[in-house]
Amino acid sequence: MQEQIDTLFTWLDETTTIIEQEENTPYIEALIASSNLLFEQQVPEDLEPNYRQKLVDQVNNVQFDQFDKEARRKAMQLAILKGMKGATQQHHYITPDTIGVFIGYLINKFMDDETSYRLFDPAAGSSNLLLTILNQQDHLDVEAFGSEVDPTLIRLAFNNTNLQEREIEFFHQDSLKPILLEPVDVIASDLPVGYYPDDDTASSYELKAEEGEHSFAHHLFIEQSLKYVKEAGYLFFVVPSFLFASEQKDALQSFLKENAHIVGVLELPESMFKDEKFKRSILVLQKKGEATRDPNKVMLAQLPSFKDVEGTNNVIQQIDEWFQNDR
Template sequence: MSEKDMQTYFDKMNQANSLLKESLRVNNIESLAETLTDISDGSVYVENGVPDKDTVSKLENIYAEMKKLNLTPLQLKQAITVSIIKAQKDDKAEVNKLMTPDAIGLITSLIAYEVLNVQNKKDVNIVDPTVGTGNLLIEVIEQLNMTDKFNINAAALDNDDALVSLTKSFSEVMNLNLDAYHQDSVADWDITDIDLAVADLPVGYYPIDDNAKNFKTKSDKGHSYAHHLLIEQTMNNLNDGGIGIFIVPSQIFQTDQAKKLSEWMVSSVYLQAVLDLPTSLFASKEAQKAVVVLQKHGDNAKQVENVLMGTIPDTNNPKLFEGFKDQLQSWAKNFKG
């Protein structure tokens, strides 16, 4: 399947999205979620006569043309992610809600793969508690699926209704097994039996002090950092020995609330890796992020002898990146049950 077909698919999706946006009078992300649902269902969803017959007919023609383009899962995902980037740009989406780049998803999936492979896990339940557009979670699932080693069930949580709809419809078009829940992830979860969590955490203060009061990472005064509470909440909800892979600000251990986070980590989890992401992925030093890998106590889990630390090389530098993969493999041997 050619690049040209992928471009055509993207153009058609864009066309459909514009028509739906106008009909439904919603923003680009909401109409994109609806567009993807229609593509997945193979029909146009109509409620109270909206969209009208003329628009439905136009949309049906566009979807029929898209169906003829038999894209590979990888191309399909690329076309959708480019559409998400465009929709967020047009909506002027806030920074915390922007799509996680594929490169970060690839790195996250490599770490997840090496650990799960050593643990010899076949059935894997994954959660993303701050799923946003769904791209991080879907990239991780796709990469793990390509290895043919795991049966994956996934769950997604987010407090933004439009993004939950987008993630659900994105996963349906990709034909993935994913449940999405609209909720505040610092509040109680209904889902259980989770082996692995991946999250690109939103950064900032959590506004509901009453929900934060039961957390060890809460601030002694004023609002607590949402990303600290989310890490604690996620690790609490994992199975014993479960793994959390979190994308966090590089400065996470140098802030005014870092002490509380560090104290909680020492008592409740094993800090197994802290890796700065490639600098080329970020516009400035302030925007730089890192990957933190935590493991919940219990079920044979133990502190690795050497916490994996350093900066991950650029994914576009094959030689250096292969070296990083070798490091990952020897580090992952610590996770043998």
């Protein structure tokens, strides 16, 4: 697997660099073109001959179907990370694989009795989290949806999904505005953290800030997500660990008490974050419905470094026991 990842990343990087230099365009924009070239396997006819020949040679050197899906996803992830390095806005950050794998594990546990379900990520980014989850769900029929406002990220998501030979329906829009989507069974998202600048849109939310202040985007995403999940559906969010200790926390707690069950709060390993203020946790919610109830006990855990195999196995055992006894 690692050899496949290295080979494909090298191809993407070399091809992207050719496009970047020839067209004088940013690396990340060139990556959109090179990843599309990898999928289509066709070079446009209307290029300068020497430039076109370079791309033809690159295309002749690779067949993306030689690489398994996880190798394709990880090679693209590495290329995206290279393109964003040093110039990354906060919303241009990729959910680490370990978090995606763990959320996929949790979804498997909660959806254990299902043969199919609908999945939505309202802050899809380049779709790395969605694809990481889908690559663990091959035993189920999953209908997937993603929404993303950033034009660069949505194009990367589209190409990423093509290379995975997956079907995801994307919405290129501000996810805090109405979405033409029927309610889904599961929502999974690494929530954007910070203030939401559109006060007019925020004004329709229960979790809007007091007058004269911007609302927290991550609060609004939680409220919006609860609109787009079915009764008794589950939501898995990567949230700031200070979520219930920050300003506007009282409104959030009151809103959640009325609309959802807090099922679990799993603190991600401290070693993943350079600064304590960037620490994240996984928040698991269930939307209230006629037949739902609070769990006997909220699933709480401090996750060890994912490199700590014994510690991770202990947490997995605790979670298994929670499903048997406390759900």
